[in-house]
Amino acid sequence: MPVSNKLKVEEGVYGITESPNIERIRFGEYELNTWYGSTVYFAQDKTTLGYKYANLDKELQSRRKVPKVEKEIWLEKLFVCDNCFKYTDIKETFQDHVLKCELNSKQLGKIVYRENNLTIRKVCGAKHKLFTQNLCLFTKLYLDNKSVFFGVENFDFYIVYDNVIQKPMGFFSKEKLSLDRNNLACILIFPPYQRKHLGTLLISFSYELSKVEHLISGPEKPLSPFGLIGYLRYWTTVIVRVFIYGQLREFTTVSMSTLSTEVGMRQDDIETTLKYMNVLVKKEDGDDKIYIKKDLLRQWAKDNNITEIPILERKYLLI
Template identity: 35%
Template sequence: MQTKRLKLSEPLQLFENEDLETGIAYYVKRFNGVNDEKLVATLVEIRDVCDAGLQKNRDEKKEQNLVMPGTQMEKIVTTNGDVLSEEKRHKLYYIHYEGMDRRMDEWVERERFIEKAPAGAVLITPEVLAATGNSNADAKPQMTGALTRSQRRIHEEFHHMQKSYDDMDAYTAKLEKEHEQRTKVKNIDRVVFGRTDIQTWYFSPYPKECHNIERLYVCEYCLAYTPIREQFACHVRHTCTQTRPPGQEIYRNDDITIYEVSGVNDKIYCQSLCLLSKLFMDHKTLYYDVQTFMFYILCEIDRSGSHLVGHFSKEQLSENNLACIMILPPFQRKGYGKLLIQLSYELSNRERWIGTPEKPLSDMGKVSYRSYWWWILIDAMEQVKDDTISATELSHLTKIAVEDIVSTLQTMCMVKYWKGQYIVRTNKRLVEHCKSSNIGKPPKVLLDTRMVKWEPTVRRDQLNGGVAWEIPGAISSR
């Protein structure tokens, strides 16, 4: 759709005096770090806040001393107990940018709204605005260039692509809409965790006293939480004696360590971990029923202790070797996610089980897993002497489930169904093409399996008449 440009002669004052309505799409200014962009956003909620302490950061997500009371409050009270008059009340607007992940949703001020958007308007490429807030007639949309079909497949494989309701089946779309309605507004703006102050992404079902607050304070060791800064400071200085997660340390390599924590033995800690994780995960549903899960906590080590940076959970005796995975935003893009994925497969290997992550994968989870699967599969296919191999044989070589192999290799048309089984093309020319396409790169952080101090209490091949299989050393030792 062609972007409608505002004429410089159009009076914006008329629109600025209009009342904004929830559920209506508007053109909104957003700062991308370099320029102002004009994007389509739907107004989700309107709230009164107090002007006291408000720092007007027009377009950047900086720290704000905001008080965001619930919509049912008749009075607005400052931190020192003064009741503000009607003149001192200030409105903020919660918006969702169409075509973008909900973690980009934010509270904005009235001046960010440009005009109503026409029905069905979605801007795939944002229009760059002049500093005045009007459209620049000379500005051109940012173009990424035409992609070949092969390049487009690879791009979608390794980049976060938000799925629309039209791309889902009717039942999934219904569930997605219900979930979005329940969690449409973030209830916590920022979380102070250890030495980091993090902008949250999504709604999390913390107790009501923690809703609609500027900051939630969470202890990085025991995960106790409070919305009151003074209580948090007292807890850190005088109450909390922990310097690491509970449970058993099962991996340590240089300044990285991983602990195994039981949902039965450390129920409160695991519940608090799930609540914290939900602030950065859109579709996490496990909050309180943690007794059947094990949690693997990844930490960075220094002299003061083990500092949590991420984790994955795993349901005991499930066919899935991973249920949920989360890396805190300040520690993303360091290879920690793939390190945890490697560990999940190492654990299922030791259980004598070909594991698979719980489905469906989130959009970001799919990107991480596909990258990992390509790395393992390409390395294994380079060792295959023939031009073809069955997906079942490749599964036993790599310890990746057949369904994951098929879904991964279909992107490059490397698998076909023939005589009741899937056949994978492994000729050297095709494998080299995949490597030259910059897929299958090794993770930034490799798991040293010699450092994994863990053995299963029960092997899967000894349950339900299962069949044991060999673990080829050249591949499983990664």
């Protein structure tokens, strides 16, 4: 999702509701609960889907008023295509679309990573505006710290596909020109495909993009609670691997700048991770040196089954 400033929940703000306002989602063959509410699927009357309202003539639009009494659930079920993310509230329209969807037999964008089971494709927001807008709308139902708008032109979307079922399973977005040099703006693994380590794969890929650009980088802040969990999983794995199996396996003391360069992570993210793992002996203010408890790192590797095998196989990169 291309924007990160959280909107306040107040009357007239178009984007966020205090609780889910769509009860259920039919996403391809899956029936899903929504996690968060979003007004952006709807017209200002809070009862009509936006694309339907836009197709009404001006006279009919003027007759529709915003209800005075706020309903908790605005729509019982929304049908979303799990190929192109187009949506409707009519079952028959959805079923007809599924049979005819032009993305049934193809995927958009350029392949940038391909292994036996998975493919990552880069989709340009400016080139595929409707697809990425609809993707952002769907995403807002499962992320609470991102607001939605339609300015997708300045973002690239990296979408992971299953090579067998040929379905998108998750994505991350990246600003084409980030003043803060962020390598990721938003990440979501769709609910049916979670707990398959796909989030860690995409995070790892975002850092590979930064390495190609010779950047020390990281995600846009602030991270959502789920986002922070995902990043700590990746950051701890990378740091354990470089100290136990990698270039720094003989070191217990290293400069923060050296470690940052070696792993491609920002220094504040490294410090957060080391404190989270409780393996940082000490770091004096103004001192670039850090002192690592290697025995605790080895135990962390054992407890979390961290091996020499990388998260992402570089030989499959096509960037």
